[in-house]
Amino acid sequence: MQKNKYFRYALVFVAPLVFIFSQCLHQTKPTDPRGQTYAGAAACLKCHKSITNDYFHTAHFLTSRIPSLNNIHGSFNPDSNTVLFNHNIKVAMENDSKGLYEANYVNGKMTRKEKLDITFGSNRGETFLYWKNSQVYQLPVTYYISLHQWGNSPAYSADSANFSRVIGARCFECHASYIKALPDSTGVANANLLDRNSLIMGIDCERCHGPGADHVNFQANNPASKQAMYITKIGALTRQQRIDLCSVCHSGNSNIMARSTFDFKPGDTLAKYTNGTPFHAYQDIAKVDVHGNQVKLLTSSQCFMHSKIECATCHQVHGAEIKSVATYSQYCTNCHSTANHNFCKIADQLGPVINSNCIECHMPVKTSHSIVINSVGKQISPPFLARTHLITIYPDESKEIMAMLKAKKGTKKQ
Numbered sequence: 001m002q003k004n005k006y007f008r009y010a011l012v013f014v015a016p017l018v019f020i021f022s023q024c025l026h027q028t029k030p031t032d033p034r035g036q037t038y039a040g041a042a043a044c045l046k047c048h049k050s051i052t053n054d055y056f057h058t059a060h061f062l063t064s065r066i067p068s069l070n071n072i073h074g075s076f077n078p079d080s081n082t083v084l085f086n087h088n089i090k091v092a093m094e095n096d097s098k099g100l101y102e103a104n105y106v107n108g109k110m111t112r113k114e115k116l117d118i119t120f121g122s123n124r125g126e127t128f129l130y131w132k133n134s135q136v137y138q139l140p141v142t143y144y145i146s147l148h149q150w151g152n153s154p155a156y157s158a159d160s161a162n163f164s165r166v167i168g169a170r171c172f173e174c175h176a177s178y179i180k181a182l183p184d185s186t187g188v189a190n191a192n193l194l195d196r197n198s199l200i201m202g203i204d205c206e207r208c209h210g211p212g213a214d215h216v217n218f219q220a221n222n223p224a225s226k227q228a229m230y231i232t233k234i235g236a237l238t239r240q241q242r243i244d245l246c247s248v249c250h251s252g253n254s255n256i257m258a259r260s261t262f263d264f265k266p267g268d269t270l271a272k273y274t275n276g277t278p279f280h281a282y283q284d285i286a287k288v289d290v291h292g293n294q295v296k297l298l299t300s301s302q303c304f305m306h307s308k309i310e311c312a313t314c315h316q317v318h319g320a321e322i323k324s325v326a327t328y329s330q331y332c333t334n335c336h337s338t339a340n341h342n343f344c345k346i347a348d349q350l351g352p353v354i355n356s357n358c359i360e361c362h363m364p365v366k367t368s369h370s371i372v373i374n375s376v377g378k379q380i381s382p383p384f385l386a387r388t389h390l391i392t393i394y395p396d397e398s399k400e401i402m403a404m405l406k407a408k409k410g411t412k413k414q
Contacts, residue, residue, distance in 0.1 A: 033198040037211035041204040057320035060203040062122035064175045074143030086159045102139045134193045136167040151373040168192045174249035177204045232266040244270045246311045252293035290386040291368035297389035326356040364397040
């Protein structure tokens, strides 16, 4: 009897431990916020280490990230960390042991200070966001990498610091791989109420290649198989499907969306996300800004209409390098040649430069009107420039190149 009594006591204490340990042994990895069909970018490393490591340094992957002094281009030093909005108001970029901040000063007194929680952008500019409960707000100061200066955030007033611009899920659709919209008081998902824990920063592998859990599981269990299974092969998509894939983020933000493009999978048609309305809803190509709608500009080009070129013709999305004008020009001369009778008509006048600089004449940098840095008083801020993707003949730029070459020849003769 005594022996049975001790045995019963042992069961009371041991049984729960057995259950807990069994749960630990059978516990699965945390589910991706997008669902069990997703594996997460880290899962790609095992078989695609070189490509994935390269991709982790691209503008796509870094388009949203946790801010740090190591990954922000702008200086936080006291001699170059301030933007003056007027003679009384300034915003200073500050850092301490708790993080990085934008601090607003009025007549020398700090009136507001918000932490940099998220960085958007990595190539031309970096703008910053902060969390307040379940909402995200944009901060008033942005760093413009191509201009090497801090300035007021795009479309912000030049004479006051605004901390109240709400950043909703639509912005994250192009700057992140996922974020979940939370329900409001009526139970309906609100694009301005966001789940902080669901955010997947950057554009990851599965945003372009589709859910990869089945692919990872199959390849792990069948290492001898050389055929990629259960993953979208980008090369197998039609030209329009590939362009639609890029259009998700590179067609501007003026379209009225019927559903979130977080649902978009490679091979989808973008028209499904606008209730059938043409995705590039612009009447006049001249009104399309050079920043934000590269696809509309490209597809309006004669080169696009009369060839098979597409975004990936010139852009290697897995590579982090920024190609030179000469490198991009080589793509032009792959099609345009004397043998094809479609070479540049002023090639003889241009001389050797024709083989290394088609871009400045046919895809010049233009001033963006969607990103404007306002000036304070008589201070003049340089315009934000972006290279147009409307490939055509630009007479003014051609004349400028010709004049520059003529001036160089004159200097050599002297």
